[in-house]
Amino acid sequence: MPEGPEIRRTADRLADTVVGKPLLSAWFALPALKPFEATLPGHRIVAVEPHGKALLTRFDHGWTLYSHNQLYGRWQVAGSGERPGTTRSLRVALDTADSAILLYSASDVALWRDADLHRHPFLSKLGPDVLDPALDAGSVERRLRDPRFRNRALAGLLLDQGFLAGMGNYLRAEVLFEAALSPRARPFDLDDDKRRRLAAALLAVPRHSYRSRGIAPARGMRSDHSSDAASAFRFHVFDREGQPCPRCGAAIVRETLAGRRLYACPACQA
Numbered sequence: 001m002p003e004g005p006e007i008r009r010t011a012d013r014l015a016d017t018v019v020g021k022p023l024l025s026a027w028f029a030l031p032a033l034k035p036f037e038a039t040l041p042g043h044r045i046v047a048v049e050p051h052g053k054a055l056l057t058r059f060d061h062g063w064t065l066y067s068h069n070q071l072y073g074r075w076q077v078a079g080s081g082e083r084p085g086t087t088r089s090l091r092v093a094l095d096t097a098d099s100a101i102l103l104y105s106a107s108d109v110a111l112w113r114d115a116d117l118h119r120h121p122f123l124s125k126l127g128p129d130v131l132d133p134a135l136d137a138g139s140v141e142r143r144l145r146d147p148r149f150r151n152r153a154l155a156g157l158l159l160d161q162g163f164l165a166g167m168g169n170y171l172r173a174e175v176l177f178e179a180a181l182s183p184r185a186r187p188f189d190l191d192d193d194k195r196r197r198l199a200a201a202l203l204a205v206p207r208h209s210y211r212s213r214g215i216a217p218a219r220g221m222r223s224d225h226s227s228d229a230a231s232a233f234r235f236h237v238f239d240r241e242g243q244p245c246p247r248c249g250a251a252i253v254r255e256t257l258a259g260r261r262l263y264a265c266p267a268c269q270a
């Protein structure tokens with residue numbers, strides 16, 4: 001499943017394509033959304049915003065399209081009226097005069113009034129998004145001290161979208177490595193220094209991944225965008241079982257924690 005940085009890059013690509021242009025047509029596969037095919041044309045999309053792993057496509061008349069891709073959903077950009085051949089089933093098509101954004105295979109799609117969105121069952125449970133530029137390390141530190149979160153092992157907490165949205169499995173491993181913390185530690189166990197280090201890593205690692213526009217496939221290799229090569233995001237521990245830790249040289253171990261594979265250095269994350 002894509003994590004926050006990948007979802008935000010998708011949102012950027014969709015926004016670049018359609019924001020500000022009036023819709024020529026809207027099409028929905030779900031019968032419940034059919035009435036909106038008549039009311040959306042003529043309106044403009046004003047923003048495409050990720051919220052954790054959901055995407056909010058906001059219209060200029062107080063309505064928002066909520067979509068969550070779960071495992072199979074995928075957004076795609078196409079020319080106006082164009083429907084690329086695919087075995088996936090089309091769920092949403094929003095066309096402007098020169099381009100379209102198409103959603104395939106997702107089933108969790110709905111239109112909400114902006115004023116009601118805070119009551120959405122998924123959105124209302126989300127913590128702040130690690131890629132929201134307004135989120136600062138002080139707020140993350142306060143969250144780590146919160147009684148709701150402080151007694152939970154980091155391995156589970158860092159996957160909980162109610163703690164911080166946009167985190168995911170590779171980010172969990174890389175954040176814990178960056179902060180040099182054991183996945184079994186709880187926020188409660190951390191001294192001020194370690195808590196500060198964790199809060200900083202929880203923001204820095206996802207943001208670096210987002211900015212570097214792609215994950216370098218292996219240690220030392222360049223990213224696919226040569227202009228970003230100097231700051232390419234690469235895995236230090238994730239998917240690197242048995243390889244040397246870049247910090248201390250110990251062999252990286254893989255284990256299953258909170259139901260997902262986790263990679264860590266047994267020495268510097270003891």
Ligand SMILES: [Zn+2]
Pocket residue numbers: 245246247248249250265266267268269
């Ligand atoms: Zn190490």
